[in-house]
Structures are given as C-alpha cells and as structure tokens.
Amino acid sequence: MKIVKIRKNNDGDITNVMNEQGEVLPLTKAVALAKAGEICCVTVTKNRNGVEVLDSTFRSAREDRLENLPEF
Template structure:
C-alpha cells in the first residue's frame, strides 16, 4: 500500500477481509454437514461457567471428555483440541464468527 493511503483504506480492506472470512466459514460449515460430520449446537455449563457437556447437530449429548475424544477422532466439525494448563481443551475453530464460539452457543 502506498504512503498516501488513509486510515479509512485500511479499515475498508480489513472489513472486506473479515467479510470474506465469514463467507468462507459458512461455506466450510455447509461442506462439513454434507460430509456427515456433526457440529456442536448447544452447551451445558456448571456454576463456574465451564462447559461440562455439549449437544451435537444430530441431538447427541456428550460429556466434555467424550466430546474431546470425538473431536480428536475427527468426528466433530469446526472444533479444535489443544493442550494447555496440563490438560486438553476443546474450542471452536477461530473463524471470526463470534456466534458459533462454544461460549456463545445456546444452553441445553
């Protein structure tokens, strides 16, 4: 970008980038559903706000450890498992869509 660019140019470019990412994320979700992969559609939390169970798109209710195992096996779409604090942690893929973050999903 040239030196004469304004802050508005940067903002417009970034907004376009975010919109393209959101479109791609929706497309990937559609493709995962077509591949028969389940996704997490709701969560259950304990009194501390920790996710203790999930509900999948097919209606299955999984405790947290079972959901981790399903994700590790590649059976759950749009989630990642990473190791931190001495344990495995389930999280939604960072796709720029806040509404599908595990903490934002409806409760069951």
C-alpha cells in the first residue's frame, strides 16, 4: 500500500492519510499498518509529544515524502 495524500490539523500534524485506492485511514490505523509492513516508504517514529507517527523513509523519492504529498 502507498500513501498518496495527507490531511493535517492546525498544528501541521498529519491526522489522516489516503492510499492509492482512495481509502482514508486515521493516523492510528496507518501506524499499525506501517508497523506490520503493509505501507511502503514510511517508518514509524515518535513526535515531540511521544505519539507514534509516520515518517518518510530515507529512500523515499522527494515527491513521495509525506510532507510533500497533496492534502485532501
């Protein structure tokens, strides 16, 4: 599975992602899928508040990095 769009809150944190099939996932579900190896090009890290979030892998192409994806 690949993430193609993101949704952010007012603080700029990603709250939801959309995969290439158009399915919208809450961040918690996306984190669980990434941990299971079901989402490509992302890793799971912790943000400044200690909450698990997604981050682009180092190998991700520039246009595929989460922060560069279009918002929905």
